[in-house]
Amino acid sequence: MPQRVRIALDAMGGDVGASVVVPGAAISLSRHPETEFLLIGDSAQIEPQLANHARLKAVSRVIHTDVTVSMHDKPSQALRRGRKSSSMWLAIDAVKKGEADVAVSAGNTGALMAMARFNLHTLPGIDRPAIAGVWPTTRGDSIVLDLGATIGGDAHHLAALAVMGSAMASVLFNLKRPTVGLLNIGVEEMKGHEEIREAAEILRAMNLPQLEYVGFVEGDGIGRGAADVIVTEGYSGNIALKAAEGTARQLTDILRSAMAQSWRSRIGYLFARNAFHALREKLDPRKSNGGVLLGLRGVVVKSHGGTDAEGFAYAVDVGYEMVHYHLLTKINQMLNRDGGALASAPAAQEAIS
Template sequence: MPQKVRIALDAMGGDVGASVIIPGAAVSLSRHPDTEFLLFGDSALIEAQLARHPAMKAASRVVHTDVAVGNDDKPSQALRRGRKTSSMWLAIDAVKKGDADVAVSAGNTGALMAMGRFCLRMLPGIDRPALAAIWPTARGESVVLDLGATIGGDAQHLVALSVMGSAMASVLFNLERPTVGLLNIGVEEMKGHEEIREAAELLRAMKLPQLDYIGFVEGDGIGKGAADVIVTEGFSGNIALKTAEGTARQITEFLRSAMASSWRSRIGYLFAKNAFRALRDKLDPSRSNGSLLLGLNGIVVKSHGGTDAEGFAYAVDVGYEMVRYDLLTKINQMLHREQEAVS
């Protein structure tokens, strides 16, 4: 029987904490029964939720702490106040100690990144972490990074992001050689900042066997699914993410208003409701929930803070898959090949 995947949960992270995190983890457990959980947080709140989910209770161990990282805490404040005592820190530290294979939190992104970097350190050859997420596209799904972990980056940083994103895509999408594109203001080789053009030259020259570099991708190419992996630095990546999320909400509101505008529209909705339901599910951010902090010497998954139980379950699923298919080993192997290509 395969070894179980051990998942550490920050049970006090997110907008509402245990009342979403425990039911969400229970949903994921039903899909992946070979999972064990370490739950860090207020034991009274956690136990109250576990009482409603017997299978989850049987698969869990609770570690009490009443210290939580606030959603508005600055990373430096979170490190100073919550280091070694907060539910977020304890979940990450469980990965460092080998008590868990992955940590999942819906808490403060900046604090999670700072604690992850401080506690787990970076992989050899990686200077800064990156936030990578699954992005729904017209072709299916793509991995997009960096979505805001760090701002800016030179050509070597963009190459490292390409390598790590490829490893993630190979695990998630079962691809031997994912396609990779660099986000740019045009597809022509002379366009874009110097570091983007230099990264493109490096990727072409290296001819890395684990990825297929296809060139520059414009903003509309993200939604089209122009590549399995789309790479950019954190400033533009975060703007792209927030723009897409806002557009999805806008389209949903437009559709809702249009369907309620007349009795004919309401009748039309009855005939087309299955199609509208499919569109709603495609635009639902909870179904793409679960971003990875890539570059850390350990696996850490960030969930949306305001997600529901089903959305949190998707984040736990991502963590499970990254462990089960040995993401860190894949990244290390790819980084080693990249360094050999450079030398």
């Protein structure tokens, strides 16, 4: 019998809340019928949406709260005002209490990270959580982290990201030893900030059996799929993400404009429409929606706040897969293997200093 996966949804998170969250859950349920849901938020907004999805209603429980974290709240404000009563907090708390296996929210990123870290705490050896996302490339998909959970990071933090990202890649892509690269301004060993060069030395010295460190990766290497996992700190990771999303939209707009310029281009489109459809599918940001907050004692997924129901469904799918394929167990195994992967990192760093 398939494993039941219980998913707690912050039904009020994102730009429009329940009108996207509920139909998005229904779409994901059609792909994963063994899922159960906790829908947390204003029941007056959730119930009318739920009435349109009989299958979802049969496997869902609504938990009412009229307290919502604003997309503009600072993390400290959200913790003070929304703690223990907001839809976001209650979704995370359901994971802590064992009432749900994963929480998914399209709400305020900073608030979600603060609440998740405060309530669930971090895994042993992990100083700070990170947001890891699936990045489409020319050779398949890669995992990129950190996409903006925190700014900055020393060599030990980057090494921890490599271990956690490798665990996620092994779960999602069924890889025994994912390749891992560090995002840098060049591939030469002498380039980049000191903490990046030190992280490279640590990963080489640790020689972990669960990942293959392949060196530095430049920015253009992300889209080429230069490694299964690409590691960077949150500031540059978030810039890379936003730049890629903007480029995808720009390319789509340019192609649409070019196809409408003349009758010749319209005819050309008719002959090449299958190729253009494939390109549009590849560039669709909804299909890469759902960043996993790695490093916590529980699974939390962040959806884009402005996505539609189809995009939110992909974020729910990510949460399902992380639970179904035992992401936390995999991370713990990788952290603890060979006497503790990260525990040896400081010694390795000291040895090369």
